Amino acid sequence: MKIAVFGLGFVGLTTAVGFANKGIKVSGYEVNKEKVEMLKIGKIPFFEKDLDEALNTAIKTNLIITSNINEALDSADVIFYCIGTPMGEDGSADLSFILKALEDTAKNIKICKQKPILIIKSTIPPGSLKDIFLPFLKKLELVENKDFILANNPEFLREGYAYDDFMNPDRIVIGSDFKIEKIVEIYSKFDAKVIFVSPNTAEFIKYLSNTMLSMMISYANDMSIIAKYIGDVNTKKAFEILHMDKRFYGNPANITSYIYPGMGFGGYCLPKDTLALYKQAKNKGYESILIKEILNINNKIIDFHIENINEDKNANIGILGLSFKPNSDDVRDTKSLLLIQKLINKGYKNIYAFDPISNDIFKNTYNVDVKYINNIDEIINICNTLIIATAWKDFENLEIKNKKIYNLRYI
Numbered sequence: 001m002k003i004a005v006f007g008l009g010f011v012g013l014t015t016a017v018g019f020a021n022k023g024i025k026v027s028g029y030e031v032n033k034e035k036v037e038m039l040k041i042g043k044i045p046f047f048e049k050d051l052d053e054a055l056n057t058a059i060k061t062n063l064i065i066t067s068n069i070n071e072a073l074d075s076a077d078v079i080f081y082c083i084g085t086p087m088g089e090d091g092s093a094d095l096s097f098i099l100k101a102l103e104d105t106a107k108n109i110k111i112c113k114q115k116p117i118l119i120i121k122s123t124i125p126p127g128s129l130k131d132i133f134l135p136f137l138k139k140l141e142l143v144e145n146k147d148f149i150l151a152n153n154p155e156f157l158r159e160g161y162a163y164d165d166f167m168n169p170d171r172i173v174i175g176s177d178f179k180i181e182k183i184v185e186i187y188s189k190f191d192a193k194v195i196f197v198s199p200n201t202a203e204f205i206k207y208l209s210n211t212m213l214s215m216m217i218s219y220a221n222d223m224s225i226i227a228k229y230i231g232d233v234n235t236k237k238a239f240e241i242l243h244m245d246k247r248f249y250g251n252p253a254n255i256t257s258y259i260y261p262g263m264g265f266g267g268y269c270l271p272k273d274t275l276a277l278y279k280q281a282k283n284k285g286y287e288s289i290l291i292k293e294i295l296n297i298n299n300k301i302i303d304f305h306i307e308n309i310n311e312d313k314n315a316n317i318g319i320l321g322l323s324f325k326p327n328s329d330d331v332r333d334t335k336s337l338l339l340i341q342k343l344i345n346k347g348y349k350n351i352y353a354f355d356p357i358s359n360d361i362f363k364n365t366y367n368v369d370v371k372y373i374n375n376i377d378e379i380i381n382i383c384n385t386l387i388i389a390t391a392w393k394d395f396e397n398l399e400i401k402n403k404k405i406y407n408l409r410y411i
């Protein structure tokens, strides 16, 4: 097996060194000649813990560094592209450097092993592989699955911990519509799950991860502004105590259940408290657009789901779950109520509902035109369309055949 790595920046150098030190023959290809000269003598142009030592081990064993594309591609089975995708003029990702590298590869594809696997490791916007890179390679008269295989493999390493993160990944994501055995073989040297998903999903996951991090940082900063407006808040202490929440600990941490799509938050606390803080900050002179938007999205998401529900208005619609969250019979501000009301407003006439423990309390609290069913099999039997509205465990492994299911909690 021989791997070529294109681009020897933070990601590419770490990748090339990491694979080499796992015992695979690697050629690292870089267009910046100055960088190449430095790397060849074991010097790294940036600071990255442990990487210089690892580079020195690698160049004595399995890694060659080159600015010669022929040398890089010679007999390569797999080529990893770790090239920059900087912000373009209009703010979108500039993919031109990757396109250039793909073009250079295409011109020299005969030097590679037959049907080389081209893997984009750079961060690329969802859709890039299918909508941009594949058509581009086709235009260069390469035939997919005959001349080459194209996939992506987003990288999650953090600068400052790049080498350690690369050598001890928490997950390996491969964007490909089919399993690629050579990739499985390469990553079998690492102690992490290799997960194959569609290319769009793989590309999306990287942005899912990064935008979540951005959101959390902006959230913390926004809250620090609110704290200042309120006055006499020890912001540092407040955040330190926030971090003691046991939901942040464990693997997977419990907090992950909050970073999951569904129908929005309901219940007694989150809706009223989020709104109350927004109002208070506004009264004090600071309007938090972030909190306002958190509330807006919480209203929008249910309309988004309702728009996507398209059934015969006389069909029997079964609502699975009435409490605001599983393992609770609290129905205060439950999203199931809004869902039912909005379905009725949309013209649905026959709505049935089942909750493992909240039927009675829901019925006694709200006056809505719903037929309550006390047994899961019965509601499945009666209704051709089922809407999962609360993420009860009971709904996870149901044997349901020939029914339309709207899984609004993504369980």
Ligand SMILES: NC(=O)c1ccc[n+]([C@@H]2O[C@H](COP(=O)([O-])OP(=O)(O)OC[C@H]3O[C@@H](n4cnc5c(N)ncnc54)[C@H](O)[C@@H]3O)[C@@H](O)[C@H]2O)c1
Pocket (backbone or CB within 6 Å): 006, 007, 008, 009, 010, 011, 012, 029, 030, 031, 032, 035, 082, 083, 084, 085, 097, 100, 101, 121, 122, 123, 124, 155, 156, 157, 158, 159
């Ligand atoms: N830096 C990170 O922490 C990190 C983490 C995960 C993912 N990423 C993503 O990985 C990609 C690379 O990031 P980076 O930080 O390593 O970038 P970088 O700018 O440090 O490295 C890119 C390297 O590619 C070289 N290059 C450009 N065109 C080339 C070509 N045609 N052939 C060979 N080499 C070429 C450049 O000279 C440069 O050395 C980006 O898409 C980035 O978003 C970065």
